[in-house]
Amino acid sequence: MTKPKHHIFVCASFRLSGTPQGACAKGGAGQLLQYLEEEINDRGLGDLSISSTSCLRVCDRGPAVVVYPENWWFGRIDSEEAMDAVLESIASGSPKEEYLLT
Numbered sequence: 001m002t003k004p005k006h007h008i009f010v011c012a013s014f015r016l017s018g019t020p021q022g023a024c025a026k027g028g029a030g031q032l033l034q035y036l037e038e039e040i041n042d043r044g045l046g047d048l049s050i051s052s053t054s055c056l057r058v059c060d061r062g063p064a065v066v067v068y069p070e071n072w073w074f075g076r077i078d079s080e081e082a083m084d085a086v087l088e089s090i091a092s093g094s095p096k097e098e099y100l101l102t
């Protein structure tokens with residue numbers, strides 16, 4: 001079994017009760033998840049894995065993305081440019097401060 005080097009979790013605002021209604025879904029997380037998948041394929045980043053999650057409890061700063069094993073929490077990932085910043089953080093080994101949640 002090959003394990004990914006990095007795992008990206010994208011909040012998709014899933015709720016046990018049904019339809020996603022949270023801040024991250026409303027902020028475009030679903031479309032950005034698709035963009036992220038395409039970018040990983042286009043860039044040949046086979047050592048990255050993606051999962052969508054339920055609410056990560058940082059709704060007021062969403063859409064939220066978390067990268068492991070670094071334990072980087074990013075907020076306001078609401079555009080392709082912002083998602084590119086997440087990928088660039090992983091590539092450089094240094095998180096983009098403007099999106100980092102502390």
Ligand code: FES
Nearest residue numbers: 011022024056058
């Ligand atoms: S809905 Fe994404 S952090 Fe709450």
